[in-house]
Amino acid sequence: MIEKYTFGSMTIDGQIYSSDLKIFPDHIISNWWRKEGHILNLEDIEDVLEAKPKIFIIGTGYSGIMKVNDNIRKHIVNQGITLIVEKTVDAWKTYNKLSQNQEVVAAFHVTC
Numbered sequence: 001m002i003e004k005y006t007f008g009s010m011t012i013d014g015q016i017y018s019s020d021l022k023i024f025p026d027h028i029i030s031n032w033w034r035k036e037g038h039i040l041n042l043e044d045i046e047d048v049l050e051a052k053p054k055i056f057i058i059g060t061g062y063s064g065i066m067k068v069n070d071n072i073r074k075h076i077v078n079q080g081i082t083l084i085v086e087k088t089v090d091a092w093k094t095y096n097k098l099s100q101n102q103e104v105v106a107a108f109h110v111t112c
Contacts, residue, residue: 001099005092007062008111023095023106024051032107040068042075045107049079053105056081057095059088065112 002023004011009018012028020032034044040058042049048056056076060066064087076083084094088108095106 002092002096005088005108005110010092010108010110017110020109020111021107022048023108024048025053025099025103025105034066038066038109038112040066040072042072045072045076048105048107049076049081051105052079053081053103055084055098055102055104057084057086057091057098057104057106059091059095059106059108059110060085061088061109061112063087063112066109 002010002012009016010021012023017030019030022029022032035041058068060068068085073083084091086094088110091106091108095104098104
C-alpha cells in the first residue's frame with residue numbers, strides 16, 4: 001500500500017523511495033530508469049509484460065511529463081492487460097484502490 005506521494009518521493013509500507021519505481025505484487029524495483037528518460041519504451045516495461053498483470057498503472061509524473069505513445073498503449077492492451085495512464089498524483093490513489101482485490105502492477109515517475 002502506498003502511504004504517501006509528494007513530488008520526488010513515495011512512501012510504501014514505511015519505506016521512502018526517492019526515485020522512479022515499479023511495484024509488483026511481490027516486490028518493488030526502485031531506481032527505475034527508462035531508455036529515453038521521459039518517453040516510455042517497450043524495453044522499459046518488458047518485466048511488466050512478462051508478469052502479465054490484469055491491470056497496469058503508469059504514473060507519468062507529478063505534472064504528467066513522461067509520455068506513453070499510442071503504439072505502447074496498443075501493445076499493452078493487445079496483451080490483454082487493462083492500462084491506466086494518469087499523472088502520478090492520481091495514479092498512486094488508483095493503485096491503492098485497485099490493488100486491494102486485483103492483480104496490479106504499477107510504474108511511477110515520481111518527479112516532473
